[in-house]
Amino acid sequence: MRRNLFLYLTLACFFGLIAIFIVDGYMGIYDTIYMTAGEREQKIEPDSWLQQEKFGARGIGVNWGEKVFFRYEVDNRQFSSYTADIEVSVWHSQEKVRDLLSQPISIAAFVKGQLEWEIDAAELLPSDISPERSYEFTVIIKRGEIERKIIVYIIPSAYPPKPVPAPPR
Amino acid sequence: MKLEFILFGFGILFSLAGVGYLAAEYVKYLSEGGKLVSLLLTVGMFGFLGKYFEGLGW
Numbered sequence: 001m002r003r004n005l006f007l008y009l010t011l012a013c014f015f016g017l018i019a020i021f022i023v024d025g026y027m028g029i030y031d032t033i034y035m036t037a038g039e040r041e042q043k044i045e046p047d048s049w050l051q052q053e054k055f056g057a058r059g060i061g062v063n064w065g066e067k068v069f070f071r072y073e074v075d076n077r078q079f080s081s082y083t084a085d086i087e088v089s090v091w092h093s094q095e096k097v098r099d100l101l102s103q104p105i106s107i108a109a110f111v112k113g114q115l116e117w118e119i120d121a122a123e124l125l126p127s128d129i130s131p132e133r134s135y136e137f138t139v140i141i142k143r144g145e146i147e148r149k150i151i152v153y154i155i156p157s158a159y160p161p162k163p164v165p166a167p168p169r
Numbered sequence: 170m171k172l173e174f175i176l177f178g179f180g181i182l183f184s185l186a187g188v189g190y191l192a193a194e195y196v197k198y199l200s201e202g203g204k205l206v207s208l209l210l211t212v213g214m215f216g217f218l219g220k221y222f223e224g225l226g227w
Contacts, residue, residue, distance in 0.1 A: 025195030
């Protein structure tokens with residue numbers, strides 16, 4: 001009888017462990033960002049946001065004049081639907097450069113929702129900056145109270161584009 | 170008796186593999202409290218399993 005008690009306690013601990021993994025580790029709201037610059041896609045997974053607090057924001061490099069495409073995926077692993085306001089803006093030196101997106105999102109239970117936007121680096125750069133200089137700005141994604149930061153690094157072009165001579169008339 | 174031990178062995182292996190898989194997948198998303206309770210349950214699980222096998226005469 002006492003021997004079986006230990007077996008039951010072992011099983012109770014095992015199922016308790018699985019229950020914690022499911023309730024605390026699986027259930028919840030998880031957001032993932034996919035960024036594409038040029039031919040390269042980068043994925044920022046939900047656990048990266050925890051590391052962001054320790055090691056700083058993640059980033060992506062983009063060549064001068066190229067665009068960055070973002071896909072923001074919100075995974076609702078809850079039994080109820082999830083609603084939040086998503087705001088995306090671009091910042092440089094603690095100053096807002098531009099609002100990119102502001103819209104509510106509503107996701108049914110155990111369904112993924114996603115938003116897409118793009119950044120044209122050329123449009124965001126100051127007019128007086130030359131192509132051989134690097135530049136950085138921060139994309140801030142606000143989902144309700146939660147804030148995600150991504151640094152976009154503009155890679156300077158090694159050889160500045162030569163002005164094309166006007167065709168002869 | 171021998172078959173029982175083989176089945177126990179398989180059970181333990183599957184349990185460890187299951188917990189290992191879940192841990193690899195979801196432990197990174199656990200809260201601090203969840204991690205602590207998981208640790209206590211893991212210690213308890215192996216402790217009680219040890220006592221059970223001790224009772225079997227291992």
